[in-house]
Amino acid sequence: MSHGDERDYRSEPGPRTEDPYSTIGGTRQTRTRLPGDDNDGYGRRPVRNTRSLAMVVGVVVLLIAAIALANLGGGEGKGSGAGGGGKDSATAGAGPTAATGTKPVQGKNGTIAAGFAHDEQGAQSAAANYAVALGSAEMFDKAQRDAILDAIIAPASVERFRTTLDTAYSPGFFANLGLNDDGTAPAGFTFISRTTPVGTKVVKVADGRTTVDVWCTGLIGLAGEGSTKPVTDGWFTITTELEWVEGDWKIVTHSQKDGPAPVDGDSRASSAEEIAGAVNGFGGFTYAR
Numbered sequence: 654m655s656h657g658d659e660r661d662y663r664s665e666p667g668p669r670t671e672d673p674y675s676t677i678g679g680t681r682q683t684r685t686r687l688p689g690d691d692n693d694g695y696g697r698r699p700v701r702n703t704r705s706l707a708m709v710v711g712v713v714v715l716l717i718a719a720i721a722l723a724n725l726g727g728g729e730g731k732g733s734g735a736g737g738g739g740k741d742s743a744t745a746g747a748g749p750t751a752a753t754g755t756k757p758v759q760g761k762n763g764t765i766a767a768g769f770a771h772d773e774q775g776a777q778s779a780a781a782n783y784a785v786a787l788g789s790a791e792m793f794d795k796a797q798r799d800a801i802l803d804a805i806i807a808p809a810s811v812e813r814f815r816t817t818l819d820t821a822y823s824p825g826f827f828a829n830l831g832l833n834d835d836g837t838a839p840a841g842f843t844f845i846s847r848t849t850p851v852g853t854k855v856v857k858v859a860d861g862r863t864t865v866d867v868w869c870t871g872l873i874g875l876a877g878e879g880s881t882k883p884v885t886d887g888w889f890t891i892t893t894e895l896e897w898v899e900g901d902w903k904i905v906t907h908s909q910k911d912g913p914a915p916v917d918g919d920s921r922a923s924s925a926e927e928i929a930g931a932v933n934g935f936g937g938f939t940y941a942r
Contacts, residue, residue, distance in 0.1 A: 758782075758941055765804050766939045769902050773863060774942040777853040779805075779902035780865035780893045781940035787907075788848025788871055793822060793836035807896055807903035814907075831875045831882035842877035843929040845884050850940050856892070862905065867891045868913070876929035884928050888914035 758766045758778060766782040769775035783805045791797040798818060806814050824834040831839070838844035848871040857864040869891060874884035890913070894906040923931070 758939055767901055771897055773855045776863040776895050776902050777865050777942040778940060779895060780867050781850040781853050783904055784850055784867045784869055784891050785848050785937060790844055790846040805904055807898050807905050810905055842875045842880060845872050845874055845876055845932050847872045862894055862896045864894045876925040878925060880925055888912055
């Protein structure tokens with residue numbers, strides 16, 4: 654469901670009351686050269702002869718050709734098949750990232766993307782956008798939370814989600830986050846709760862339903878001078894089971910687990926003012942496969 658914004662969706666979508674983001678393909682490896690006596694001041698070695706230059710040019714040409722072929726490839730990858738087959742996790746997986754030619758989103762339901770394609774690509778797009786909605790600060794307001802649930806949850810499951818979340822978003826939970834009893838931020842502070850999908854993959858297609866994993870990173874906390882609940886980040890994977898209802902994908906079940914989490918970098922932590930300014934100044938995206 655959401656990012657790990659203090660919510661625990663391991664069985665039902667509800668907020669976490671402990672660590673907001675407990676740390677939870679092929680791989681790409683990067684080779685790093687340390688600066689030596691013959692580098693150019695940035696750790697890069699100069700091209701020594703015409704043969705080396707020709708090799709570099711050849712690699713660039715091949716890369717451009719590969720990108721062109723990928724864009725012409727259409728939607729024949731794993732992520733664009735029909736959503737009603739009997740594929741399971743043994744054959745399902747992450748699809749190509751090249752454009753498929755299928756328009757992933759046709760419209761919006763309020764502020765949430767809607768009108769997804771009735772295939773695996775559309776299911777992945779829906780799961781990513783729904784993760785963003787369920788991990789947003791708007792979920793801490795009862796009226797806005799109800800509107801989000803009505804927009805993205807299957808009709809037969811809405812009341813179950815609403816009851817669970819109304820119980821979870823309690824004054825005690827808000828207090829743990831440094832919020833007022835009604836879920837609003839104290840005067841002088843900005844409450845931040847944002848989920849950013851990093852990737853998606855279909856893990857199961859069966860019985861008219863499609864299950865999608867969404868790998869996410871997220872932010873949660875209070876930005877402001879003297880905050881005792883500063884904004885932190887985390888990594889988690891959301892598993893969403895979707896069904897095709899009334900012409901769109903809707904959530905039936907939702908769960909969350911920690912990770913995979915990368916090694917922390919050495920970036921300087923920004924001030925509370927910088928964080929609040931960034932969140933208020935940078936809008937979100939409509940995510941599409």
